[in-house]
Amino acid sequence: MRTLAILFIASAVLIPPPTAIAADTGPLLTKIKAVGKEGAGNVEATKAWQDLVKLGPAVLIDTLTALDDADPVAANWLRSAVDSIADREINAGKPLPVDKLEAFIKDTRRSGAGRRLAYEWLARVDASTPKRLLPGMLNDPGSELRRDAVAVAIADAQGLLDKDDKAAARTAFKKLLGAARDRDQVDVIAGKLRMLGETVDLTAHFGFIPRWSIVMPFDNTGSKGFPVVYPPEKGVDLNAVYKGKDGDVRWKEVTTADPYGMVDINTLLTKHMGAVAYAFAAVDSDKEQTVQVRAGSNNAIKIFLNGKEIFNREEYHHGNRMDQHIGAGVLKPGRNEILVKVCQNEQKDAWAQSWSFQVRICDDIGGAVPFKVRDEKPKAPSEEKK
Amino acid sequence: MNKFIPIGLLLLSPCLASAADWTQFRGANGTGISDEQTVPTKWSKTEGIRWKVELPGRGLSSPVIADGRVYVTACTGYQQTRLHVLCFDAASGKKLWERQFWATGGTGCHPNTSMAAPTPATDGQRVYALFATCDLVCLDRDGNLVWLRALTKDYPTVTNQVGMAASPILYKDVLVVQMENAGESFVAGIDKLTGKNKWKHDRERQINWVTPLVANFAGREVLLVQSPAELSAFNPLTGEKVWKYQTKGIATIPSAVAGKDMIFLPGGDLEGLRPDAKGSPELAWTGTKLKPATASPLYYKDHVYTLSGAGILNCAEAATGKVVHQERLKGPFSASPIAANGNVYCTNEEGTTFVVQVGENVSIVATNSLGDTILGSPAISGGAIYLRSDQYLYCIGEKK
Numbered sequence: 181m182r183t184l185a186i187l188f189i190a191s192a193v194l195i196p197p198p199t200a201i202a203a204d205t206g207p208l209l210t211k212i213k214a215v216g217k218e219g220a221g222n223v224e225a226t227k228a229w230q231d232l233v234k235l236g237p238a239v240l241i242d243t244l245t246a247l248d249d250a251d252p253v254a255a256n257w258l259r260s261a262v263d264s265i266a267d268r269e270i271n272a273g274k275p276l277p278v279d280k281l282e283a284f285i286k287d288t289r290r291s292g293a294g295r296r297l298a299y300e301w302l303a304r305v306d307a308s309t310p311k312r313l314l315p316g317m318l319n320d321p322g323s324e325l326r327r328d329a330v331a332v333a334i335a336d337a338q339g340l341l342d343k344d345d346k347a348a349a350r351t352a353f354k355k356l357l358g359a360a361r362d363r364d365q366v367d368v369i370a371g372k373l374r375m376l377g378e379t380v381d382l383t384a385h386f387g388f389i390p391r392w393s394i395v396m397p398f399d400n401t402g403s404k405g406f407p408v409v410y411p412p413e414k415g416v417d418l419n420a421v422y423k424g425k426d427g428d429v430r431w432k433e434v435t436t437a438d439p440y441g442m443v444d445i446n447t448l449l450t451k452h453m454g455a456v457a458y459a460f461a462a463v464d465s466d467k468e469q470t471v472q473v474r475a476g477s478n479n480a481i482k483i484f485l486n487g488k489e490i491f492n493r494e495e496y497h498h499g500n501r502m503d504q505h506i507g508a509g510v511l512k513p514g515r516n517e518i519l520v521k522v523c524q525n526e527q528k529d530a531w532a533q534s535w536s537f538q539v540r541i542c543d544d545i546g547g548a549v550p551f552k553v554r555d556e557k558p559k560a561p562s563e564e565k566k
Numbered sequence: 567m568n569k570f571i572p573i574g575l576l577l578l579s580p581c582l583a584s585a586a587d588w589t590q591f592r593g594a595n596g597t598g599i600s601d602e603q604t605v606p607t608k609w610s611k612t613e614g615i616r617w618k619v620e621l622p623g624r625g626l627s628s629p630v631i632a633d634g635r636v637y638v639t640a641c642t643g644y645q646q647t648r649l650h651v652l653c654f655d656a657a658s659g660k661k662l663w664e665r666q667f668w669a670t671g672g673t674g675c676h677p678n679t680s681m682a683a684p685t686p687a688t689d690g691q692r693v694y695a696l697f698a699t700c701d702l703v704c705l706d707r708d709g710n711l712v713w714l715r716a717l718t719k720d721y722p723t724v725t726n727q728v729g730m731a732a733s734p735i736l737y738k739d740v741l742v743v744q745m746e747n748a749g750e751s752f753v754a755g756i757d758k759l760t761g762k763n764k765w766k767h768d769r770e771r772q773i774n775w776v777t778p779l780v781a782n783f784a785g786r787e788v789l790l791v792q793s794p795a796e797l798s799a800f801n802p803l804t805g806e807k808v809w810k811y812q813t814k815g816i817a818t819i820p821s822a823v824a825g826k827d828m829i830f831l832p833g834g835d836l837e838g839l840r841p842d843a844k845g846s847p848e849l850a851w852t853g854t855k856l857k858p859a860t861a862s863p864l865y866y867k868d869h870v871y872t873l874s875g876a877g878i879l880n881c882a883e884a885a886t887g888k889v890v891h892q893e894r895l896k897g898p899f900s901a902s903p904i905a906a907n908g909n910v911y912c913t914n915e916e917g918t919t920f921v922v923q924v925g926e927n928v929s930i931v932a933t934n935s936l937g938d939t940i941l942g943s944p945a946i947s948g949g950a951i952y953l954r955s956d957q958y959l960y961c962i963g964e965k966k
Contacts, residue, residue, distance in 0.1 A: 217720045219762035222713040229711055252670040253716045256701070260711040263665055267709070293668065327644060362644055495748035498727035498773065504674045 205242040208232045212261075213246065213254040225257055233264050240265055241280050247294035259297060266301045276305050285313065285325075292322025292545070299325060318359040323545040330360045334368060341372065350376045357385065361546040363502055381439075387540040387548030388441025389461045389518065393418050393433050393558055396445065397455030399425040403525045405456040406480050406494045412458040413484070416519060418558040425455055431558035440502060441538040442476075445522065451535070454526040459537065461518045462554040465511035469549050473518065475505040477537040480523040485509040486516055496525045497532040503546065511541070511551060587632040588945040588952070590687035591733035592902060596779045597823060598864050600906040600946035607909060607921045608932045609962045616950055616963040617659030622650055624956045625682030626731070626900065631656055631947035632690040635707060638959055639695050641681040646673045649681060651695045651705060656948055659961060663709035671699035671718035675729030678900075678941070683731040685777075685942070687741065694741050694758065698730040702743065704761060713761035723749030731775040737789065737802040740764055744791055746774035753778065753791045753798075755805050765805025769793060774818045777862075781824030784845035790829065792822050797831055797839075797847070809846040813837060820858040820902070825865035828884060832858045836872060838887050851887030856880050861943075862902040864910060867924060871910055873899045879912060879922060891928045895920045900941040913940050917955055936960065 211228035215221040232239060243262050247255055269276055281302045285295050303309040310332070317329035337352035353372045357380065360366045370380040383390050398410045411422050418431045434448045445457050473483050473490060478500040483491040491507030524535040542548050592598040606614055623642035630637050634657065640650040647669040653662045673681055675698060686695040692712055695703045700717035717724055726747040734743045740755040746769050754766040769791070776792045780802050783790075788809075789802035794816050799808040817832035824830065829839040829847060836856035839847035856863075859875035865884055872880045877897025882889045901913040905924075909931065913919040917936035923929050938955035945952040950963030 219713065219715055219756075219760060222715075222761045226711070226713055233710070251719075252668065253714070253719050256667045256670070256703075256714055256716070257711065259667065260665055260705075260714075264710060267663060324643075364644070493723070493749075495727060498748065499674055499676065501674050501727070504672065504727060 204235065205232065205239050205246075209242065209246045209258070212257045213250050215253055215257060229257060229261055232261050233268075237265055237269050237274075237277055240277060241284055244284055244294040244298050245290060247291045247297070255293060259293075262297055262301070266304075270305065276301060278302060278306060282313075288321055292320070292325065295322050296324045318355070321545065323361060326359065326545070327362055327365065330356060330362075330365050333359070334365065337372070346376055350378065354378070383439055383441055385548060386440070386546075387542045387551070389463070389539050389541070389553055390437075390441050391433070391435045391553055392443060392459040392461050393431040393556070394443075394445065394449060394457055394459045395422065395424075395429050395431045396449065396457030397425045397429065397452040398422075398458075399454070400456045400523050400525065401425075401454040403454075403480070403494075403496070403523070405454075406482075406492075406521075406523050408456075410456060410458070412460065412519060413521070415487070416458075416460050416517060418460070418556060425452070431460070433557040438538075441540060443537055445524075445535045445537075446533070451533070453524060455524050455535075457522045457524075457535070459520045459522065459539075461539075462556045463511070463516050463518060463541065463551045464554055465513060465516055465549075465551050467513050469511045469551075470544075471509060471511050471541050471549055472544055473507045473509060473539060473541055474503040474546075475507075475520065475537055475539045476500050476502045477505070477522060478534040479537065480525070481505060481537065482521040483507040483539070484517075484519040484521075486512065487519075494523075496523075497527060497529075497534065500534065500536070502538065503540075508544075511549070515554065516551075586947055587630075587688075587690065588947045589630055589632050589689065590735050591628060591685040591777045592823075592862070592904065592943060593945070596735065596777075596781070597825065598862075598902060598904040598943070599866055600904070602946060602949060603907050604949045605906040605909070605946055606949075606951055606962050606964070609934045609936075611936055614934075614962055614964075616961040616965050618958050618960050619654060619659045619661065621652070621954065621957060621959055622664070623648075623682070624680045625954060626679055626941040627682050627733070627954070628685040628942045629945050629952040629954050629959060630686050630688050630693070631945060631952060632688045633707070634948075635662065636952060636959070636961075637686055637688055637693045637695075638954055639682040639684075639686055639697065641669075641697070646675075646681040649695075649697045649699065649701060649703075651686070651693065651703060651709075653693070653707070653709060654959065656950075656961070657966060659959075665703075665705060665709050665711075667697075667701055667703060667714070669697070669699040670701055670716035672725045672727070673699060674727040679729035679731060681729070683729055685733040687734050687736045689736055689758070692758070694734055694736065696734045696743060700724055700730065700745065702734070702756075702761070704741075704758070712759075715756075715761050717743075717745060721745075721750040721752070724751070725749055726773050728773060733777040735778055735780065737780045737787075740802055742778050742780075742789060742802060744769070744774075744776070744778045746770065746772060746793060748773055753789075753800070755802060764803075767800070767805060767807070770795065772818070776818060776821040779822055779824060781829065783824060783827060783829060783847070784841035786845070790822055790824070792816055792831070794818055797822065797829070799847075811839065811847045813849075817858070819860050820862040823863050823865050823870075826868070826884065828865070830863050830865055830870050830884070832863055832872070836863060836870070836882075836887070838870070838884065850885075853882055853887040853889070855889050856882055856887065859897070859899065861899045861912075864903045864905060866905040866910060867908075869924065871903055871924075873897065873903060873912060877914070879903075879910070879920075881924065881928060893922060893928060893930065895922075895930075902943040904944050904946060906946050911944055911951070913944055913953065915939060915941060917953075919944070919951075919953070
């Protein structure tokens with residue numbers, strides 16, 4: 181009995197209580213988050229990862245919370261730790277801390293990625309999770325949870341339509357349009373609303389800029405124009421006359437009717453090969469806003485926000501997809517300048533003739549942010565003569 | 567087995583992969599040839615299938631098999647932003663584990679391909695999965711993370727909008743990745759235990775999908791890296807450039823194959839290369855009727871085989887390039903042909919595998935339809951053929 185008592189006392193001293201275990205996560209998480217470029221810190225992170233996973237389900241929430249400020253590389257290290265811990269517990273027939281996971285999911289201060297990961301494990305062990313949680317997530321700040329919530333709600337709204345309850349379906353789809361962020365879902369919802377006699381402004385919904393001032397062509401012979409700083413990159417004057425590829429060029433106003441804001445330079449202006457075009461728009465913002473400027477284009481492209489380059493990609497005719505290019509920046513209160521450089525090369529293939537772009541301003545999950553395109557346009561040559 | 571293997575022990579422990587394993591794109595040595603003698607030749611949707619499991623998402627990667635475990639990659643989610651590595655028991659098809667990762671690079675691609683296009687590689691202890699997003703993951707055989715890298719973090723412009731597809735290959739302790747695209751392009755030898763670069767060379771900035779190959783050529787093992795203007799040979803351990811062979815229009819989709827001291831280089835034609843007196847390659851012949859479309863050529867039993875865009879299996883003497891047989895199959899073929907036990911297996915995009923007996927009397931011995939979209943190359947291990955479709959992983963073989 182005395183031996184047992186000694187053992188008990190010894191174990192109480194040697195084995196830390198659960199709270200102490202959780203407190204040990206800090207250095208481990210720090211080492212994992214410190215992974216750098218070209219594998220720097222990998223060896224240390226691997227050891228920390230192993231030690232973290234050994235601690236088991238007690239560290240699940242700490243690890244999920246660490247996703248809040250982890251960079252994308254560290255996030256995958258952390259994600260795999262959560263997966264390994266949860267997987268092992270389930271395989272061993274042990275329960276996951278479902279109450280803590282659910283509380284974590286509902287805490288919208290946490291990262292969308294972490295909450296989604298917690299949701300997936302909760303759903304694995306509790307089949308009622310989607311039905312219980314998703315209806316309240318239509319406006320979730322996490323894009324994946326919101327997407328699933330919208331998918332469920334679309335099915336529900338379709339059910340109303342199937343029952344011929346058009347008024348209720350119209351209300352439901354209108355609400356859904358406000359919640360949906362992904363184009364495939366927005367297109368489905370917009371189609372239903374149009375069928376119900378509603379007008380849907382996709383340009384406004386997504387935050388596309390439909391009206392631009394464009395100046396072109398500058399020289400891109402041999403695809404050498406991409407790094408060249410032509411005058412518009414030094415400052416935009418919509419009434420300036422520049423030396424272009426084939427002579428003097430000036431800004432012209434164009435407006436696209438495409439609901440997704442696609443500006444086809446070939447048809448709205450003139451087709452050129454081996455050429456650079458600059459597109460400019462000034463927008464007003466009521467407040468300072470962290471935004472993404474997202475573009476789609478088959479052409480090499482640079483995006484400037486208020487004179488600062490926020491994105492570039494030198495690639496030609498490898499596919500055009502909405503939001504394929506994303507630059508991040510801040511809209512300041514008042515007037516802001518968006519400048520886009522769109523380069524066309526000299527490929528002769530039929531599929532390489534496109535010279536076009538679409539640009540929108542949105543938040544980090546693709547929701548339009550409040551801004552207004554300013555009525556700034558170049559003076560017509562006839563006005564200049566006056 | 568301890569699920570947490572210290573790196574020091576990993577360094578000391580032997581490689582688990584054996585000769586019967588199919589450990590990377592087109593098998594352990596990249597030839598697409600299995601030495602196994604009992605490989606199935608006939609099957610259908612309902613017969614000859616040992617097991618079939620549903621996959622969570624699409625992929626063009628081949629399954630790889632080592633030490634009784636089958637590893638395969640897939641991708642899911644809106645715009646393919648979720649990357650999966652799965653491990654199955656080779657005998658039963660039971661899923662042993664699955665790990666998921668978030669895509670850190672771009673996910674734009676041609677609709678025919680996906681983010682799970684590169685075939686993973688395994689040494690039996692670890693599996694190395696590269697995705698078209700340029701995410702590179704090393705997991706141990708039990709699914710524990712060993713290391714990972716986001717190559718777009720290291721080299722921000724390395725990506726393309728069509729979909730990267732070159733598979734990583736293992737040579738001893740070096741994992742070779744060939745990342746050629748419109749952005750930062752390179753070939754690198756990565757320490758398989760730590761994920762750090764051992765060597766790295768810049769490459770031409772051109773879109774390219776071919777997989778590198780380690781081959782024995784002129785008495786030494788060389789890493790062959792194929793680009794539109796040059797076939798380069800490197801020492802795979804050090805990255806030292808050994809030689810280069812320049813010709814016009816080298817293919818960017820089908821990869822070179824080697825055998826019997828020859829290299830078969832796809833392009834506008836198929837070129838047969840053999841070593842000159844100094845051990846560098848010289849042109850032995852040009853096969854003007856041997857241009858492969860998407861599938862890589864196969865060297866088997868002194869002959870070279872290519873699949874044309876018209877779905878014709880061309881067979882030529884490897885030594886001379888002389889076409890000796892043409893067999894009309896039904897394409898298109900994305901999967902590269904493989905061979906075993908005197909048969910060449912050609913799987914088309916509809917999931918039909920033509921089993922062609924080769925030798926003196928070339929003939930189709932079986933046409934096996936699964937009626938399922940298959941773009942990944944088949945694998946052979948343990949008397950079974952593994953096929954992955956858009957939806958399923960099939961183990962073709964007698965039930966045990």
